[in-house]
Amino acid sequence: MISSITAAVLLAAASAMAPAANPPPAPAVDATAHPAAPSTESRIEAGRRMYLEGVLPSGEMITARVRNDVTVGGDFAICGTCHRRSGLGSSEGSQVIPAIAGDRLFNPLRLPTRNLPLAPQQRPAYNMETLKRAIRSGVDANGELLDPLMPRYALDDDQIELLIDYLKTVSVEISPGVDERDIHFATIIAGPVAPEIRKALVDVMQVYVEQKNSETRHESKRAQDAPWHKEWLFSPYRKWVMHVWELTGAPETWPAQLERYYRQQPVFAVLSGVANGPWQPVHRFCEQTELPCLFPTTDLPVIAEQDFYPIYLSKGMALEGQLVNRHRLDDGQVNRPLVQVYRADDQRAKAAAEAIRQERGVRTVVWHPGEGQPGTEFWRQVLDEAEDGHLTLWLSQADVDTLWPVLEQNGGPDRIYLSSSLYGDNTDGVPPSLRDRLLFIHTNELPSRLSRLLLRSTGWLRVKGIYAPEARQVQANAYFALKVAGDALTHIRGYFFRDYFIERIEHTVDSVPYTSVYPRISLAPGQRFAAKGGYIAKLSPGPNPALVAVTEWITP
Structure with missing residues (x-):
């Protein structure tokens, strides 16, 4: 039996669907009275500009206070300056900037420990209210004051929610080019490169990867069968797969060729490479695809410090x-x-x-x-x-x-x-x-000192039987790119996010023992040329x- 209330609802619904004999005119709609809600995409873009550029939805620049009374703006007030583009934080000396990307704020923060089964909790998970309090007042989820250098922002609820909507999208899914077993890389040969130069580069890339995948310690097996308390250590292991992308014809056709290669098999990063002609088409493709492009041998890099993904050895x-x-x-x-x-x-x-x-x-x-x-x-x-x-x-x-x-x-x-x-x-x-x-x-090391500088790479190349004196610089640069990439992957420990990969390279290049053909190299956040001088x-x-x-x- 249908209750009287249910019957009334059904009757009302039927009446609403029945066409009226003389329907009343539709009321005029004031478009300004109830503006359409911004789309999810536009909210995320607004949050991105706040986080990376320090620009409020109004177009004004963000300002904040540090140490309670010092007003700061510009880079000092931009979240991404310290928490970085990946949102996974950074460190400088003893100062540690925590991760704030994805859902990390909304989960408890735990410290690594040997005391099983769980690590001690450093702070509980944030919720929306405690996170707003942290952003505005510098009080964390424990109710304790954050570092005095953490800016305090006078943002309203909607502005903070835009920022958080963006953070929830950052460093959530691993980047393309990585699966459960392999991590894919490419090296690029652009233009009519001499056959001996091409061979010298490809030899370095392939032999290095073959050696890296030799599994003398059975890393693949450890990754698959790691005990749960050591999973964090062994599970990030991936075999390297190297692809050679060769670009032929006029440079204006290279973007289409790159897109075809990338569709066939996305890669995590482009390592080294060589060009007989401009590198600009490759640079633009990598920036648009958000694909790291590391240390190619080219005299014609794109000088665009505002771009993030291509990093060069020199301005050429x-x-x-x-x-x-x-x-x-x-x-x-x-x-x-x-x-x-x-x-x-x-x-x-x-x-x-x-x-x-x-x-x-x-x-x-x-x-x-x-x-x-x-x-x-x-x-x-x-x-x-x-x-x-x-x-x-x-x-x-x-x-x-x-x-x-x-x-x-x-x-x-x-x-x-x-x-x-x-x-x-x-x-x-x-x-x-x-x-x-x-x-x-x-702009390189002087010829009389170069052999000594290249002892590390030349020795390895000779042992492997692939040393090509006529391509010494190309091989040295390729070896450098491979070593830097391997070191960065060790540091990211399974956080296979391209932005984080680049940030680790920025952070560690200064301490690498091998500098290719350049006597001095260094990088800092936002810098895109490692060797900055010459004789x-x-x-x-x-x-x-x-x-x-x-x-x-x-x-x-």
């Missing part, structure tokens, strides 16, 4: 241009005019020239393709312009050597900068009478001249 040719400026400034010569020469069809030379083109007193002369090598008349015009100043030549040895007879006959500037990358190491063609005028821009060098006197530094390692 642009750094060489900056070093010329820095050396002239340090010598008090920056007010003297500078004439620089490069070929219009040489992208590397153009990148170096562009780095100093806008400086005061700099004149740029472009030698156009199709005109053969520079001739006497061309050099005389260049020397006339540079008579009271300096000359920088972004040219190959074949081009520059046509200058020497003209210099010997006509004098010319007392300072001529040459790019070691473009001119090369063979200086046999330089007349002894001109050596004192030449300054070489050198200015001259040729030594005597029958067998060698490059000797006339400056310390200088940083523009």
Whole structure:
């Protein structure tokens, strides 16, 4: 039997669904009276901007207080500055910044211990109210004051909830390229790279991975059968799988090729690589895909410090241009005019020239393709312009050597900068009478010291039977990228999040014992170039001249 209340409800529902004979006109809707609720995506984006950029939904910048009365803004008030992009925290000395990503705030925080079965609880789980209190007043879930350096934010409920909505999405699911058994990496060969260079790079990547997966301690078995109290130690183990992505044709076709490779098998990161041409298409793909792209060998990196995922060893040719400026400034010569020469069809030379083109007193002369090598008349015009100043030549040895007879006959500037990358190491063609005028821009370790610096990689390469002297830099850079990646994976201990992987690299690069072909490397949060300086060098006197530094390692 149907109750009277149920019958009334059914009758009302039936009446509501029945069409009316003369339906009343629909009431006018005031769109401003009840605005549509923001979508989940827009709320998360608003929270992301608050967390990573310090921008409130109103467009105003976030401010906060530290030590009760000091107002801070900018990077000091941005959550991601300390808790990092991954939300998994960081450390500096004895200062530990806790993880706040995903559901970590809403679970108890426990400390590692040998006392079984559970670790002691450091704090209980936050709920929405205690978390709001922590953000505004600096009081944690235990009711205790947080560190005085933790900013206190005057945010309303909606602003805090936007922030928390975003945090719940951060570092929740492991990144693509990792499964229960394997972690996938790629190395990229972009453009028409010489066969011997390609082989030298691929040999390093494949042999290193084969050695790493040799399982002399049966890591796979331990990962599968680890006792529960040691699962945290053994379960993160994954076999490495290395893929070679080769990009052919025009650079504008490379993004589509990269997308095809990535669809076939996503990778956790791109390690090393080499390009004959611009790295820009690879850079853009990695940034858009949120794919770490670590330490490729390229003279043409993308200089975009605001980007997160590509990290380079050096600024390449642009750094060489900056070093010329820095050396002239340090010598008090920056007010003297500078004439620089490069070929219009040489992208590397153009990148170096562009780095100093806008400086005061700099004149740029472009030698156009199709005109053969520079001739006497061309050099005389260049020397006339540079008579009271300096000359920088972004040219190959074949081009520059046509200058020497003209210099010997006509004098010319007392300072001529040459790019070691473009001119090369063979200086046999330089007349002894001109050596004192030449300054070489050198962004690697000097040749006389390089073998000692590369003892670690060269020894390993020789033992494995894959050492290629003609590709020494490419192999050394690849070995460096592999070692750094392996060290970072050890530190992240199963937190297979790409952002966290990069943050660990930023944190540990300064302490690695191997620096590839660069005598000094370092990274800090937000920095994307590990080697930041170079030498200015001259040729030594005597029958067998060698490059000797006339400056310390200088940083523009």
